[in-house]
Amino acid sequence: MTPQIEEYVNSHISREPDYLYRIDRLTNLRMINGRMCSGHIQGRLLKMLTTMAAPKRVLELGTFSGYSALCIAEGLQPGATIDTIEVDDELEDFILQNISMSPDADKVRLHIGDALEVMKQWDDNEFDLIFIDADKRRYIDYFNRAIRLLRKGGFIIADNTLWDGHVVETCRHSSQTQGIIDFNDLVANDPRVETAIIPLRDGLTILRKIAD
Template identity: 50%
Template sequence: MRSIEDYIIEHIDEEPQLLSQIYREAHVKLLHGDMSSGHLQGRLLKMLVQMIRPSRVLEVGTYTGYSALCIAEGLEDGASLETIEIDDEMEDIIRENFSRSSYSDKITLIIGDANEVVLDYEDSTFDLVFMDGNKRDYWQLYEKILPKVKQGGFILADNTLWHGKVLEKPKSNDWQTKGILEFNTHLKSDNRVEKVILAVRDGLTLIRKK
């Protein structure tokens, strides 16, 4: 039986061939292939970038580079993306995927801990941040990122519905679900920003800095 997402995918722009290959390879070769962005979210990211028209973008959590390539696809000439990945074992895969794309010149890959890397940026640096890092300390990471976003800029926080687990009481050792719940609660009361959660894939929160 087809799902609503199946129907949506049938009625939106096709997934570029390279991204389709990267997505399949992630599910075949990697233990956590489901961490990769997919067709629907990828097309949404591209369009959001085209709407926002950022000059400088930051991504936290590169994984295979799928989402980075979607963001880069939406960038205007002269705009750039910096993407941070903590897992150095992913570096060769990421660089290979970027090298297969015509957008590689727009992307800078940084291997390191985003909690440390973002502190090196000056305030009001980025027009847009795509946040897809460790869910355990999501709100703490958000607090480090927010000053680096320009007034009127955006943060896109991924996985904020977390497989629907946000509706349940988390188990005592389920630190990732607890992290998402803490982030959502923290964000709700943050008057420095406007926010809305989209029920797309695993939840995507759009945040605009006032």
């Protein structure tokens, strides 16, 4: 997406809520890797996908600054919740501050720790939607656990699955790129899910669980 197209899209989609704009700004001002924040375009898509799927229980792996969790929370029906997991405990105060800005703050439960360890507390088929946006080297591990926690008919959304186009390069891949490639190959051939990739930003894969 060229800067011109991105500007055009930004001006022709639903407005970004003021509190999310502030969180995006704070993320980019305070954090070296602020680009990891979902941002306006992807955020509106996450909100719409959540509204369409109407999940009661959502799980997010990789909170970062809380932007994507709050976009998902915005799309939740009353009584629905999102559990979000962040491994970096130094981000906890920043995340909680950002969550407090949202009118949907009561829908969000933050967990600090290793995602695979935190996920052990939940039972199979407990979630309706799972968003994966954590360590790219562990995407297959996350998927293998997430597919068990997801009810049949539920959705997994995985971010960064085109990884700046590195997935199609023929040179030696970094461990993160290889993690994404291996994940993409796995889910493309897994009979338990149907798969679509949206070439938005860094690539967004949508999986629907069709079999246990």
